[in-house]
Amino acid sequence: MQPLTFFLNPAARKVSTLALAPKIEAWAKAASVDASLVSPNLEELPTTLATCVDQGRIPVAVGGDGTVHQLVQHLLEQSLFATLPMGSGNDFASAVGWATNFDEALRQLSTARPVALDAVSVEQGGDRVFLTLSIAGWGFACDVNIQANASNVPGPLQYPVGVYQALAKGGTRTVRLTFDNGDVVEGRFWTVLPCNTSTAGGGMKFSPNADPQDGTMEVLALGDVSTLGLTALLGRVYFGRHLSHPQVHLWRCQSVMLEPLDEAEGAWSPVQAEGDVYPGAASTTFRSIPGGLRTLVPATSSLA
Structure with missing residues (x-):
């Protein structure tokens, strides 16, 4: 080795x-x-x-x-x-x-064996802000991480506590999504999650079918539901049973540009991945990089 x-x-x-x-x-x-x-x-x-x-x-x-x-x-x-x-x-x-x-x-x-994995490049103003191999997030997902990072609750309990603290303060926001195939979607969403892999937040199955070796990403958006409705929806996310909900939207793409439409200049909602929070912008592009990095995986891995 x-x-x-x-x-x-x-x-x-x-x-x-x-x-x-x-x-x-x-x-x-x-x-x-x-x-x-x-x-x-x-x-x-x-x-x-x-x-x-x-x-x-x-x-x-x-x-x-x-x-x-x-x-x-x-x-x-x-x-x-x-x-x-x-x-x-x-x-x-x-x-x-x-x-x-x-x-x-x-x-x-x-x-262990080396395999190639896709990555997601997160860009603002033409420059890369960060790279993720997992799931990036905007909106409520970012609020949760901010609350979790500020919490004194230990280990695995941080994320659930962050969820309920963010629920008390959060709400939907209007956003425009422009996909690489030219499709444009505008709406009010709690959160938008470009997914390279399937889980985040300690096993929450946001995008159960995401494949980090297919050269694309899945973009999940949780739509305009009430706070109580979102609470129930998040319970379904833990088991990957949320995709049939009418306010859950899923797109497969190679890139998507996200533009907040109801936020003041310079007060853009931040973006995050793996608990690290970064400043937002008037537009943020999430771009799949096929085979962007290589990693060792166990010989028994389905990716090997």
Whole structure:
């Protein structure tokens, strides 16, 4: 196996991932793998990652979806990386087949295989703002993350608590969606979610049939329902049973431009992915990049 550098996120979960170092070192010794461990802060991450790649090593994100998100922002397209789930949200790792148990995921790494995955480039004013391999969001989805990030509630409970706090403050907003085939949709929506994979928020099945290897993305929009109606709808999302609802809209495309229509200049609703929130704009384009990055997946993964 190619040499690996494990990027440990000390903020993942309640227990520092640094406590996992002995397990990783023992696995590497038993598997005869050249492994190094680093724990850079956000300022150090770009330089540390560049050194790793320049040395021909595969970066491994040890943490949750947020750790993966931070890592891929600094990778060139078609770069190879891996992940081991150890965060409060592990939707990406689960989507590509990793066990949720860290010890089992570490064993899976021994026979992991590289595959190409699509990515979603999120752009404003012609410039890329961020890249995601999972699900991006605008509207209520962003409100939830803002509330969850500000919460003192631990781990997996953060997202449900964020949902109910955002429900108390949120509402629908008018938006125009322009798709790459020329179709234009205007309406009031709670949220718009460009989906590369199927789940976010700790297993909520927003787009059950999204395929990160088909060169497209699915765009899910939750329409003009009451707060009580949205609460009931979100309960169905956990089981992927929401798509038949008349106010749930789903489109497949290669790109979509989102324009808020009822917001004041400079007060645009933000966008987000994997818990990281970014400023909004008069228009934001979500663009699928077929085979945008490569990642290691377990030999048993359906993507292998």
